[in-house]
Amino acid sequence: MLSAQRKDHLLELLAADGRVVAKSVAMDLGVSEDSIRRDLRELAEAGSCIRVYGGALPVPAADAPVAQRLSVASDSKERVARAAVARIRPASTIILDAGTTTLAMARMLPHGADLTVITPSPAVALAAMEHSAARVLMVGGELNRHSGVAGGALAQEAIARLAADVFFLGVTGVDPEQGLTTGELDDAVTKRALAARSAEVLVLASAEKIGAVSRFPVLALDEVSGVIVDPGDQNPLVSALHGVGRGGR
DSSP, X not given: OOHHHHHHHHHHHHHHHSOEEHHHHHHHHTSOHHHHXXXXXXXXXXXXXXXETTEEEOOOGGGSOHHHHTTTTHHHHHHHHHHHHTTOOTTOEEXXXXXXXXXXXXXXXXXXXXXEEEESOHHHHHHHHHHOOOEEEEOOSEEOTTTOOEEHHHHHHHHTTOOEEEEXXXXXXXXXXXXXXXXXXXXXXXXXXXXXXXXXXXXXXXXXXXXXXXXXXXXOGGGSSEEEEOTTOOOTTHHHHTTOSSSOO
């Protein structure tokens, strides 16, 4: 079987089964496991899958550009955002990550002027300013066209001088084994820097992110304070996320 044929077969398996196990496919096709790994590596480099230990997973829907993600699991994101806003304490300083769930949070913020909101997202900053009386601080830097997040050296310099009570972290993958992941390398670096400047880190995990794995690791689950999930999510993996992190849920 030619490499192009194997790749088509691998993509069909990803669509049908939700994962590819390199060893099993190699046995089924009668080729070496190295050949399958090479095919998966090339597919991953083309953005067609996500490599994980032993095989590959589909590219999460949450890895799409931010404009396309607005309609993905929107009801679930609203429920997660509402649960997250309920965790905001009066007179606190919070960091809202970039993303569609934090954008929903920004539109639900408490209206008191004693709240300070820090964000690397222009969209989230504008929504917070429009829908609340909070003090809004922007993290400056180069805007990533895919995610709409400020990053790079300027962002790192600014973040190093900040401090927050809670960081509401947005990622594109939340998996009990692979941890927290995102689709952009620079965004992963920015998220880790913001987490390091926060007393608590709470992960926003709407339905489409549970069990998804993106290309770049952000943090392990034991490095965060808790995971806020959709109370209506019936995914069996949700139970594995209860109580994870430094502070549990």
